[in-house]
Structures are given as C-alpha cells and as structure tokens.
Amino acid sequence: MTIHGKIVAVTGASSGIGEATARHLAAHGATVVLGARRTDRLERVVDGITAAGGTATAVRVDVTDPADLTALVDTAVERYGRLDVLVGNAGIARLGPVGDLDVAGWSEMIEVNLRGVLHGIAAALPAFRRQGSGHLVTVVSTSGLKITPSQAVYAGTKNAVRTLLEALRQENTDGVLRTTSISPGYVRTELIDSAVDDPAARDQARQHMADLGIDPAAVARAIAFAIDQPDDVEIGDLTIRPTRQG
Numbered sequence: 001m002t003i004h005g006k007i008v009a010v011t012g013a014s015s016g017i018g019e020a021t022a023r024h025l026a027a028h029g030a031t032v033v034l035g036a037r038r039t040d041r042l043e044r045v046v047d048g049i050t051a052a053g054g055t056a057t058a059v060r061v062d063v064t065d066p067a068d069l070t071a072l073v074d075t076a077v078e079r080y081g082r083l084d085v086l087v088g089n090a091g092i093a094r095l096g097p098v099g100d101l102d103v104a105g106w107s108e109m110i111e112v113n114l115r116g117v118l119h120g121i122a123a124a125l126p127a128f129r130r131q132g133s134g135h136l137v138t139v140v141s142t143s144g145l146k147i148t149p150s151q152a153v154y155a156g157t158k159n160a161v162r163t164l165l166e167a168l169r170q171e172n173t174d175g176v177l178r179t180t181s182i183s184p185g186y187v188r189t190e191l192i193d194s195a196v197d198d199p200a201a202r203d204q205a206r207q208h209m210a211d212l213g214i215d216p217a218a219v220a221r222a223i224a225f226a227i228d229q230p231d232d233v234e235i236g237d238l239t240i241r242p243t244r245q246g
Contacts, residue, residue: 003228004029007080009072011063011120012090014041016189017139020216021087021223026054028224033076033083035061035068036090063090063116069123082131085227086124088117088138093195095150095205106153113157117164128177133231135178137223138165142185142241154195158183162237169236178234180226185241188213214242 008025012018014036022032026049034056036042042058049056059075061068076083092112094105117138128134143151144158165179192209196202219240226235 002230003224006030006084006227007033007076007082008085008087008227009033009035009076009083009124010087010089011035011061011069011072011116012139013045014038016191017184017187017216017219018087018089019045020220021089022056023049024217024220024224025227026056027052030227031055031080033057033059033072033080035059035063035072037062061090063088063119064111066119066122069116069119073123073127077127083124083127083134085135085137086120087223088120088136090116091139091141091191093151093154093191095154095195096197097150098152109154109157113154114160114164117161121164121168125177132176134176135180135227136165136168137180137182137226139219139223140181140183142183142239142245145183145239166236169234175232178231180223180235181237182219182223182226183237183239183241184219184222185239185245186213187216187219189216212242212244214240 008030010018010022013022013034022034022045026032034042039060046056046058059072061072073083092109094102094109096102138161140162141158143155144162147155162181165181169179186209188209192205196205222238222240229235
C-alpha cells in the first residue's frame with residue numbers, strides 16, 4: 001500500500017472519525033501527527049498507536065487558531081522531514097431551525113468548519129509546494145448533499161468547504177496538490193452530543209444515530225482508499241453512508 005511510509009497529520013484526532021483514521025493509517029505503516037484540543041484523550045490515542053508498533057505524535061490544535069495549524073505542519077516537517085497528507089477532520093454541529101436565531105452557534109460552526117479548513121490549507125500548502133507534492137483530505141458531510149430542515153447552517157459550512165476544495169483543485173493542476181472531499185452520512189460519533197440543546201431531542205437523535213450510524217472505522221477506510229491512490233490519481237469526492245440511510 002502507498003500509505004506505508006507517508007507522513008499524515010489529522011485534526012480532530014482525539015475521538016470519532018479522526019481517532020479511527022489515525023489508528024487505521026498507523027496500522028498500515030503511516031506516521032501520524034495528531035491534533036486536537038483534548039490533549040488527554042489525544043495522548044491516549046498516541047499511546048495506543050505506539051503500543052501497537054506504530055509511530056504517532058500529539059500536538060494541541062484548536063483549528064480556529066491559525067498558529068496551531070502551523071505548529072501541526074511544522075511538527076511533521078521538523079520531526080519527520082515532510083508532510084504528505086493533511087486530513088482536515090475537526091468539525092462541530094449546532095442543529096436547529098434558522099428561525100431559532102442561534103447566532104453564536106452559527107458563528108462557531110463557521111469558525112471551526114470553514115475557517116478551520118482554511119487555516120489548515122494556509123499552513124499545509126507552502127510545505128506541499130516546497131516538497132513538490134501534498135494531499136488535502138477533508139471530511140465534509142452528506143448534509144451538504146441532501147438539504148434538510150434544522151441543518152441549514154451546518155450544511156452551508158460543509159458545502160462551502162466542498163466548493164473551496166474544488167476551486168483549489170482547479171487552481172493547482174501542476175500535479176503538486178491533490179484534494180479529496182469525504183462526505184460521511186450517519187456515523188456513530190460524539191458530534192450529536194453538542195449539536196442539540198433540547199435534552200429530549202438530543203436523546204432521540206442519539207438513539208437514531210446508534211440505530212442507523214456506521215462505525216467511524218468505515219470512514220477511516222474510505223480516507224485510506226483516497227490516500228492510497230497513485231500520485232497521478234485523485235479521488236475528488238467520496239460519499240460513504242449507511243446502506244439504510246435515506
């Protein structure tokens with residue numbers, strides 16, 4: 001597999017899709033540099049990877065801070081000589097009708113889901129250009145493919161990222177940069193825990209997620225598939241969801 005030997009940075013790596021991706025890539029020979037805000041959980045992920053014979057490093061990263069993304073990229077380059085892939089996975093959801101006027105929630109999603117991706121691009125692209133290659137793999141969402149009530153702003157941030165990556169792809173046709181959007185459907189993660197304020201609605205959403213959602217490892221395998229392609233092949237957009245999802 002071409003994953004073996006790659007240096008991969010992953011944001012939002014302390015749980016869910018990010019953690020599953022880190023473990024899966026490390027198990028297939030990648031060196032992973034992991035970023036998240038919850039450093040205690042991040043260190044446990046690193047300890048688990050190293051105990052299994054892999055190579056991993058933890059960096060505290062809040063994607064709303066450009067300096068943190070720069071530190072993540074610099075750690076990879078300084079410690080391992082380069083950065084081959086940046087997996088932009090960090091994201092949050094605040095669900096509810098637009099009429100609820102959750103302005104603070106809207107701003108938070110824009111900061112993390114959109115600006116956070118831009119900060120990662122700004123940090124990684126110079127390194128990719130210096131070394132002549134690089135791959136941006138960004139976790140988006142099926143919420144941007146099928147618009148539903150209560151997810152308008154969340155879906156908007158995800159569609160903004162999808163547009164951003166496609167434009168970036170067209171701007172960089174010299175073979176240096178590959179871009180991939182990964183759009184998961186229902187996945188059993190902690191995303192829903194802070195997405196809904198009403199306790200009853202939150203419990204209902206959690207039960208729905210438990211009944212329908214797929215394991216984060218399924219998304220990790222999809223990310224690995226995109227990374228595993230030869231240098232002249234780009235998986236531009238990949239959707240992965242439960243078979244039973246409508």
